[in-house]
Amino acid sequence: xxxxVTADDVSTAWADALAKVNGHPGGTATHLMVAITRPDAGDxxxxxxxxxxxxxxxxxxxxxxxxxxxFPSALYDAPGWDxxxxxxxxxxxxxxxxxxxxxxxxxxxxxxLRRVHANRFGTYFSRMIAWPGNTGTGTNQLQKRIEYLRTxxxxxxxxxxxxxxxxxxxxxxxxxxxxxxxxxxEEYAVTDTRTQGFPCLVHIDISVRDGALSVLGVYRHWxxxxxGYGNLMGLTRLQAxxxxxxxxxxxxxxxxxxxxxxxxxxYSGRTGVNAILRDVNRALRAEPPSTAxxx
Numbered sequence: 001x002x003x004x005v006t007a008d009d010v011s012t013a014w015a016d017a018l019a020k021v022n023g024h025p026g027g028t029a030t031h032l033m034v035a036i037t038r039p040d041a042g043d044x045x046x047x048x049x050x051x052x053x054x055x056x057x058x059x060x061x062x063x064x065x066x067x068x069x070x071f072p073s074a075l076y077d078a079p080g081w082d083x084x085x086x087x088x089x090x091x092x093x094x095x096x097x098x099x100x101x102x103x104x105x106x107x108x109x110x111x112x113l114r115r116v117h118a119n120r121f122g123t124y125f126s127r128m129i130a131w132p133g134n135t136g137t138g139t140n141q142l143q144k145r146i147e148y149l150r151t152x153x154x155x156x157x158x159x160x161x162x163x164x165x166x167x168x169x170x171x172x173x174x175x176x177x178x179x180x181x182x183x184x185x186e187e188y189a190v191t192d193t194r195t196q197g198f199p200c201l202v203h204i205d206i207s208v209r210d211g212a213l214s215v216l217g218v219y220r221h222w223x224x225x226x227x228g229y230g231n232l233m234g235l236t237r238l239q240a241x242x243x244x245x246x247x248x249x250x251x252x253x254x255x256x257x258x259x260x261x262x263x264x265x266x267y268s269g270r271t272g273v274n275a276i277l278r279d280v281n282r283a284l285r286a287e288p289p290s291t292a293x294x295x
Contacts, residue, residue: 002031011044022273027262039236039253046283066230069123071237076102083247149246158211165204212251215239222257
């Protein structure tokens with residue numbers, strides 16, 4: 001049975017989704033949809049600390065490390081303005097330079113990042129900026145989408161749904177001719193028979209409606225504790241980057257998971273996941289943490 005969760009911010013949405021899925025037999029669910037109506041509100045630092053403490057205890061990657069696989073915000077020196085059709089050329093150049101520096105520095109780091117076993121096939125961000133993402137060369141899908149969305153704004157169009165980022169499969173639109181600056185829908189490779197493993201995120205859809213840019217991430221398998229919170233953080237940062245580079249306002253952020261998993265076997269069963277949720281909910285209510293999260 002499908003599950004639907006909606007909340008204003010990342011932390012509340014993730015906590016509510018984790019609680020719902022943990023209530024299902026086996027702590028798994030099919031067709032989970034999590035919608036965040038105010039992704040620009042950011043995270044609750046207290047909740048992020050709780051999640052990081054749990055991940056550290058289990059020797060897993062931190063929230064920031066997971067988020068960086070989707071958008072390495074520390075490498076982006078964001079200017080203090082958003083793009084617009086009438087923006088002075090000097091400010092446009094600064095925006096373009098900040099994005100170009102981000103891409104260049106990340107791709108210089110990619111060989112080192114791929115030394116980590118989990119990144120051996122590349123990262124989500126490398127697939128966005130150098131498709132297919134396992135080398136430092138390839139199609140910069142993200143740059144093409146920004147160019148396309150800027151053109152939409154120049155032409156006075158505030159509603160558009162022809163822009164996507166391929167993460168898995170064959171990116172038909174990623175390799176479109178140079179004069180095709182929009183994104184065509186990806187086609188899944190017939191040779192892709194994986195049921196789990198990288199990439200769990202297979203597709204990112206970018207839609208604009210009434211001037212608001214919304215992002216939809218589709219996961220075939222969503223590990224809700226080890227990666228789920230960091231995934232949401234990374235997607236919000238990617239969305240903020242796209243909004244600044246194109247001048248659209250932030251819309252909704254949604255994740256759809258074909259299979260959502262609370263990872264009970266790795267976090268001491270249903271009881272262990274509930275203990276994590278207790279501390280998360282205390283953090284949301286600004287209450288002191290319990291001593292029971294050491295699971």
